[in-house]
Amino acid sequence: MGGNELTQRLANKLIKPLILFGIEQPWSGQIESTQAWLHTKLIRVLNVSGSIESSIPASTQ
Incomplete structure (x- = not known):
């Protein structure tokens, strides 16, 4: 089980x-939608998870 699934x-x-x-x-739509989500849900603590960089080929370029 990976970090995202967990x-x-x-x-x-x-x-x-x-x-x-x-x-x-x-990214253009994700930034605005994430800001709206944070505001709507009244998020005070944010946990960020994701795949390790080496598992996303385009991320190292």
């Missing part, structure tokens, strides 16, 4: 808000 399972189990997006998606 984070998703724990968030669901603990009834915590969760937002997922991928590095392969355009």
Whole structure:
């Protein structure tokens, strides 16, 4: 089980808000939607998880 899957399972189990997006998606829409989500959910503590850089070939270029 990877970090993303574990984070998703724990968030669901603990009834915590969760937002997922991928590095392969355009950033332009993700920034605004993430800001709106943070504001709507009144997020005070944010846990960020993701794949290790070496598992995403384009991220090292």
